[in-house]
Amino acid sequence: MTGMTRFTRPRRSTLVALLMLSLGVRLIPFLLLRFDVPIDPGQAFYPWNFSPLLPIGLFGAACYADRRLAFVVPLACYLLGDLGILLITGRPDWAFYGHQPVVYLSVAMVVTSGLLLRTDRSAARVAGAGLLASTAFFLISNFGVWAFGAGTRFPLTSAGLIECYIMGLPYYRNTLISMVVFLPILFSRVSLQAAIPRAGQLAPQRG
Helix, strand or coil: CCCCCCCECCCHHHHHHHHHHHHHHHHHHHHHHCCCCCCCHHHCCCCCCCCCHHHHHHHHHHHECCHHHHHHHHHHHHHHHHHHHHHHHCCHHHHCCCCHHHHHHHHHHHHHHHHHHCCCCCHHHHHHHHHHHHHHHHHHHHHHHHHCCCCCCCCCCHHHHHHHHHHCHHHHHHHHHHHHHHHHHHCCHHHHHHHCCCHHHCCCCCC
């Protein structure tokens, strides 16, 4: 990883590649359903929440000159994923669910955590931001599952909330693994050099 603090607008090809990778990971389990492959988290077949999307949110907040872009990219990817789920499954209740706004808020909080890296991208700072972002996403998104689930799965009691968090621990684990795998790649010097245009490409030259 690197401690440099250079900001830039990312190359369009970089954004597209990251977006397609995250979108593909999001849609894979629903494509597997067409082949009757078990994807229920209790069966531990598909690693739910293992995705580069949240690490990309941290990376964008740390490196993109335009902070708005850091929020737009992961949120747009989530929206495209929800639309893709609807097209693949034909299930509006899977694509658009009660706690969906809370999930989007969780993604935004992950990006906000990445803003802490704009002045220092040392390995320790990146690791800390990854842990903070993963924990924030886990706490906020699972609270949404409990609060907007109408008590059908988890009772709207303190015991139900605790149960919801316990059941969400495998998702939290996979989010942490995602951070461990993808953050070193994204914040490596090679990745930063690939994602950052040369100085002469940052803005048109004026005569």
